Amino acid sequence: MRQWTIDAFAAAPFKGNPACVVEPFDAWPEPAWMQSLAAENNQAETAFLLRTEDPARFGLRWFTPKLEVPLCGHATLAAAHVLSVELGLSDRTVTFLTKSGPLTASVSGDLIEMNFPAAKARRVALAPSVTAALGAQPTELWAANFPVALVDSEVILRGLAPDLGALAVISVEGASPGNLCVAALADPGRPYQVVSRFFAPGSGIPEDPATGSAHCILAPLFAARLGQARLAFHQAYPGRGGDLDCEVVDDRVLLRGRAITVIESRLRL
Numbered sequence: 001m002r003q004w005t006i007d008a009f010a011a012a013p014f015k016g017n018p019a020c021v022v023e024p025f026d027a028w029p030e031p032a033w034m035q036s037l038a039a040e041n042n043q044a045e046t047a048f049l050l051r052t053e054d055p056a057r058f059g060l061r062w063f064t065p066k067l068e069v070p071l072c073g074h075a076t077l078a079a080a081h082v083l084s085v086e087l088g089l090s091d092r093t094v095t096f097l098t099k100s101g102p103l104t105a106s107v108s109g110d111l112i113e114m115n116f117p118a119a120k121a122r123r124v125a126l127a128p129s130v131t132a133a134l135g136a137q138p139t140e141l142w143a144a145n146f147p148v149a150l151v152d153s154e155v156i157l158r159g160l161a162p163d164l165g166a167l168a169v170i171s172v173e174g175a176s177p178g179n180l181c182v183a184a185l186a187d188p189g190r191p192y193q194v195v196s197r198f199f200a201p202g203s204g205i206p207e208d209p210a211t212g213s214a215h216c217i218l219a220p221l222f223a224a225r226l227g228q229a230r231l232a233f234h235q236a237y238p239g240r241g242g243d244l245d246c247e248v249v250d251d252r253v254l255l256r257g258r259a260i261t262v263i264e265s266r267l268r269l
Helices: 031-041 073-086 128-134 154-158 212-226
Strands: 002-008 017-025 045-051 057-063 093-098 101-108 111-117 122-124 140-143 147-150 180-185 194-200 205-208 230-235 242-249 252-257 259-266
Touching: 002 073, 017 031, 017 073, 031 045, 031 057, 045 073, 057 073, 073 093, 073 101, 073 111, 073 212, 073 252, 073 259, 111 212, 128 147, 128 180, 147 212, 154 180, 154 194, 180 212, 194 212, 212 230, 212 242, 212 252
Parallel strands: 017 045, 057 093, 147 180, 194 230
Antiparallel strands: 002 017, 002 259, 045 057, 093 101, 101 111, 111 252, 122 140, 140 147, 180 194, 194 205, 230 242, 242 252
């Protein structure tokens, strides 16, 4: 059985966010086995695919080293890349059947466009525990499936060194605990409009390099703020960085990015 490591939302190798993608199964393995392999891989996510009777439809599940998650953008992009580039799927559009409903990914040259549900955030009171854990003063706090803290500048955002132990136990009403997205408007002259980072110690990931699901919150939030449906985002993980082209269309977000295969391996299991 083969497995690939893919750099997703990456313009070059060793950029973006690595995800492992396992060759499609004919039946789902036991969840404990999938969780053990994800822990062994020790990447932010390992994606598991399931064949169906339709060659352009696959079951898709995502596991962090710690738990199964209901939605993952970069590993979905990685899965679409594997099906197209490594396994030669002729269909340009593939549908993934997931815990977040059907998700489509369309391949056009080296660009992959994914159609995800938008997540509408609501503004919430700024908790002192968030400020203390972050080590910086946010200007606003928003919440959807993840909390989002806004800071005044890209300089502040890039300089963050949060207390991950404190972040792991933070809970914002209605949002998953132990996760925090931080965002700011980009400095003038940048090739992107919004810059972000994503800390997820509650999911077993100290900091995620490029988080598609977080942009299902960020894209509607900043599209409304800036009056633009389509925006360029940069996730500023130190030493890597990921680039996402996001467009809000009604209650959906189109996430566009590139992916690069960096490792092909064989599982001896």
